[in-house]
Amino acid sequence: MNWYSITITKKMLLQGALHTFQEKYMRLRDAADFPSDMALFAGRQPELQDTYYFPRSSSQAELPLVSEYKAVACERPRKGEMILLVGNDKSDLLLG
Numbered sequence: 001m002n003w004y005s006i007t008i009t010k011k012m013l014l015q016g017a018l019h020t021f022q023e024k025y026m027r028l029r030d031a032a033d034f035p036s037d038m039a040l041f042a043g044r045q046p047e048l049q050d051t052y053y054f055p056r057s058s059s060q061a062e063l064p065l066v067s068e069y070k071a072v073a074c075e076r077p078r079k080g081e082m083i084l085l086v087g088n089d090k091s092d093l094l095l096g
Contacts, residue, residue, distance in 0.1 A: 004066055005074040009050060025086055026086055029061060035061065036090060037094060038057040038059065041082040041085060042083055055076070
């Protein structure tokens, strides 16, 4: 599975950029009818973390955000290093 990561600077965090990104991600996920392979993760301490990860879903509903936020392709994150921000009770299965 292909993954993406975005970096949000501390200044951007203070300006609400993560909240804005999450809202956009959830709207795209909702519009795509809640695909099970669409989820958003952060490191275990999201208030200190500035990199967020999401997989390429089968619906590819997240692609507008890839362009807008200049997401970069990355390796699948490890399960023990992430917490779920957006997804469902099976989203952890997407992690390595």
